[in-house]
Amino acid sequence: SKSSIRLDQYVIEVANNAGPIAMIRDENTRPKSTSNYLDKSNRQLRIFSASGNLISERSFPTSKGEEGRLVKLGWTANEMLVTVQESGLIKFSDINVDQAKQVQLFTKENNKVSETISIAVIHSHGVIAVTSDLRFIAVSNASSKADNVFHKGYKLDLNVFYLQSAPIRQLRPQPYVTALEVIDHSEANGLELIVALSNKELWKLSENNAHEVLSLEPLNSPAIALSLSPGGGFVACYTASGLLLVFKDDLTNQIMEFETRSKDPPKQLVWCGQDCVLMHWPGLGILMVGPGEHFTNLYYAASNPLVLAPEIDCCRIITQFSIELLQRVPESIEAICNIGSTDPAAMLFDAMEAFQDGDPKADDHIRAMTKSYEQTHSVPGIEIGEEPKYDSDDPSNEIKVSDSNESKSAEKDEEAGVMLRDAVTACINAAAAQFDSNEQKALLRAASYGKSFLSDFDSEDFVAAADRKVGMPLTSYQYDLIGSNVILEMLVRRKMYKLALQVCKHLKISCDAVVLSWACEKISKPESAEMSDESLKSIILKKFIEENVGSYAEVARTATSIKRQKLAKIFLELEPNSRRQVELLCELGEYESATKKAISSGNFDLIAFALLSAEEYEDNESNVEKKDKTQTSNLFQIAFNYPEALNVLKAYYYNIEDCGETAKIQKLLSFKDLLIEKGAIATEKAYEESNIGEHMAKLDSALSIYSKSKELNFYYNSTKEQIELMKEKSKLEEEFALDKEKKFFAGCSLYETVSKGIVISANKNMTPKDRENLTNAVLKLAKKYKMSDKCICHLRVKSLASIKHWEQLKEMSNERKSPIGYEPFARAAIDGGLLGPEVDIYTDRMPYPEEKYDLYLESKSWLKAAETALRLKDAARFEEVRRLAQSSQSVLNDIDNLVSRGGFK
DSSP states (O other), X not given: OOTTOOGGGEEEEEOTTTOOEEEEEOTTSOOSOOOHHHHHTTTXXXXXXTTSOEEEEEEOOOTTSTTOXXXXXXXXXXXXXXXXXXXXXXXXXXXXXXXXXXXXXXXXXXXEESOOEEXXXXXXXXXXXXXXXXXXXXXXXXXXXXXXXXXXXXXOOOEEEEOOOHHHHTOSSOOOEEEEEEEEEETTXXXXXXXXXXXXXXXXXXXXXXXXXXXXXXOSSOEEEEEEOTTSSXXXXXXXXXXXXXXXXXXXXXXXXXEOOOSSOOSEEEEETTTEEEEEETTTEEEXXXXXXXXXXXXXXXXXXXXXXXXXXXXXXXXXXOEEEEOOOOHHHHHHHSTTOOOHHHHHXXXXXXXXXXXXXXHHHHHHTTHHHHHTSOOTTOOTTOXXXXXXXXXXXXXXXXXXXXXXXXHHHHHHHHHHHHHHHHHXXXXXXXXXXXXXXXXXXXXXXXXXXOTTXXXXXXXXXXXXXXXXXXXXXXXXXXXXXXHHHHHHHTTOHHHHHHHHHHHTOOOHHHHHHHHHHHHHSGGGGGSOHHHHHHHHXXXXXXXXOOOOHHHHHHXXXXXXXXXXXXXXXXXXXXXXXXXXXXXXXXXXXXXXXXXXXXOHHHHHHHHHHHHHHHHOHHHHHTOBTTXXXXXXXXXXXXXXXXXXXXXXXXXXXXXXXXXXXXXXXXXXXXXXXXXXXXXXHHHTOOSHHHHHHHHHHHHHHHTTOGGGHHHHXXXXXXXXXXXHHHHHHHHTTOOGGGOTTTTOOHHHHHHHHHHHHHHSOOOHHHHHHHHHHHHHHHHHTTOOHHHHHHHHHHHHHHTTOHHHHHHHHXXXXXXXXXXXXXXXXXXXXXXXXXXHHHHTTOSOHHHHHHHHHHTTOHHHHHHHHHHXXXXXXXXXXXXXXXXXXXXXXXXXXXXXXXXXX
C-alpha cells in the first residue's frame, strides 16, 4: 500500500480467506496531507490485494449526495463487495468494482425517502439493515453465482424480506440499536440475528420470531459491540462499561467475563480463530483475551495504525507497512519445535539435521522412534524377568519360542511403521502451516527423509510454498476448508490465469473454466478491439487445442456482449454442443437459425426450446417495440418453413389447448389457413358443449370453415348432415314429449338415435298410436340418411332383444320377408336366454340345413337337430346329437325311432 495512505483515515473492510481489502476515506476524519495523490483520491473506493497491490478503484459519492452517508461496507462469502447507504440503496459489485446488482429498499417521493438506514450488518450471504423506525430488512442470497463458470461472474437473484421486529417497536421508551450480529444463515434454520439495544437488552430475531434473551443475567450497561466466533459456537459482547462477555451462540450460557477497565470502546472486537478475542484501541495496540481470562497486550504505536481481519483459524493484522498473521501455534509445529520434544516428528526432524551434517548417528534417531515400543514390550516369546526355557529332548538345546513370536514381531514392525508415517505426516502439516519458505523447505526435507524409509507412502501430500506475489496469504486450514475450486475462482477474479492454469495442472483437475475465463477476458480487453476476428480466433483456438477445451459458446456470448457479432458467429460455429449453440442463437435473436440447428440435432426438446424462445420474444411487448431489422422473429413463418418445427409447435399448442388455452393453436392454423385442422378443432369443441345451442353454434362455425374450399366438400356435407340430425333429434324430443332434462338423444349418432327411439317406443307408457308413430319416425330418419334396410333390420332386432320384447320381435319377423334372414333373430333370442320352440320359430325359416343344425344344437332342440342330421345323411352329427341328449331318455327314444323309420342302416 502507499505509505502516504493513513489507515486510520479510511473505512476498511477485509474479505475472508486471504481476500481483498476494500477501503474508502472516512468522512469523519480530516486528511493530514494535501498531496496531489490524496486530493485526487479523496473519495475513491479502492480494492487492494492482501499484498498491497491495487486491483481496482472507482469514485464513490460523498454523504452530501442524494443517497446520503455510507452506513456499511463489507464482503460476502464469494468476495462480493456490498455498500449500504443511508437512503436504502444497497449495491453489490465484484472485486473489479463492476456493479452486479443494486437494490433500493425504499420508494422515493420528490427525490426523498420516507425512511433511512441507521445501522447495518453484512454477512456471508447478504445484508441486514435497520431502519430509523426499527424495521429489520434482510437482503439474502447474495452469494449465488453461475456454477463452475468463473468468467460469467455473479448471477444474483436477491431475496428481500422483513425480520419479525414488532415486539421491539412496541417497547417504551423506544430504544435504539447499538450492535448487530448474524448468528445463523443456514437453509435449515433460516436467518437469525442478535440485536443489542440501548436499554441493555439482547434480542434474537428471525423471519417469524422475535424474543428477548431472558436466560442471561441483565447487562450492567448496553452492549456496543458483538462478534461471532468463526464457524459459530460463541459470541463475544463488549459493553459500554468496559466489560467483555463471552456467551454460547444460543445465548443460554455465559462462558467468560473480563473487565478491561477501559472507558473508551475498542475500535474493533474480533475473534482470533476459535481460541481468543482481540480488541483494538488506536494508539494502545491490541488486547488479546483467551480462555480462563488469560490475556496479553500487543503494543502498536499510534504512528502505525492497523486493521484486524478475523479468519477461521487466525487473525490478519494489517498495519501501515505490513500484514502480520496472529495464530495459535499449530500442534504439528509445537510438537516439532518444543524444547526436548520426544514426539516422533521432532525425532524425524533431528534425524534429518544429523543426516545433513553427515552424522552417522542419523540412523539412530530413526530407530529411536521405536524405543518407546520396545521398552513396554517383552522379547518375543519370553516374559520379562523369566529365564529362557530349554527343552532337554531337543539336541540343539535352542531356546523354544512360542508360536505367537512371529505375529508379535510383525505387530512391532507395523507399530514402528505407523509412528514413522505419523512423523512424516506431521512434518508435512507443519510445512503447510509455515509461511517462511526456508522453514517450509526444512520441514519438507525432514518429511522426504522419513518417507525414504516407507515404501508405500503417498507423495501427493507434499505441498509447495505459496508465492508471496499472489497476495493471498492462505493458511493450510483455510485451503482445506474452501477447496481448490474456490481458490481457482479467486485467482480468476484477480485475472491470474497463468497461475490458475498451473494450479489445475498440479491438482490434475479440469482447466476448462479457467481457459474460458481467459478467452473471454482476452476478447474484452480494450487492446483487442483493434485486432481482427481471425487473429483473435487463431490465438484462442490455439490455446483451446493445447488445453483440450471443447466448448466455445461462452466466448461467443462474450463477443456478442461487446458487439462483435462476426466473431461471435465464428466461435458459435466451432461449438460442438447443439444445445449451447441453440441457446446462444436464441439469446442473439437468431431464432430461425436456432430452429435449424435444433432440427439438425434431431432433439425435439431443443426444437421446442428454440420455438418457445421465439414466442417469448414476440409476446414481450417491450421487445416488440424495439424490434429492428437485425433482430426480428416471426414464429409461425419459421414453423411453416420447417415441417419438423411445425409438428412440434402444433403438438405443444394442442397440449396446452387441453389445458384450456385455444387461442394459440387457432392463430397458428389461421396463419396459412389449415382449414381441415381448424374445422376439426371447432368440431371437437362443439362436442365438449353440453348446451345444445352452443353445440350447434360451434358446429356452424366448423361448417363455415369447411365451406371456404371445394376440396373440403366431404367435411362440409358431413358437418351439415350432423347439424340437420341434431335438429331432427330435438324435433323428436319435442314431438313425443320426451323429458328434455334427460336429453335422450344428446350426443347420439344416427345409429344410436334410431336404436334409442325403438327402445323408448317399446318401454314408454305410450298409446299404441304414439308408439307406432315414434317407431316410424326414427325409421324414417334412418331412411333419410340412407341407412340400408339390412342395417335398419339388424338395429331393430338388436334393440328389441336388448329390452327382451320377444313378442314385438316375433311380430317384426312376420311383417314381411326379412332382408337379413332369420339367423340374427334366432341368435338374439338365444343370447337373450330363450331355448327350444321360442327359437325354433326363427330357425325353421332358415334355408340351409347346415346353419339350422348348429342353431338347433345351441337352442337344445335335440329332436330337430337329429332330423336335420338325418336329412343331411351325416352320421357324425347324428351321433353328436345322441351324445348331447343323454340327459333325456324320452328324447333319445324319439331319436331312435327316427332311425327305425328309415334312418341310417
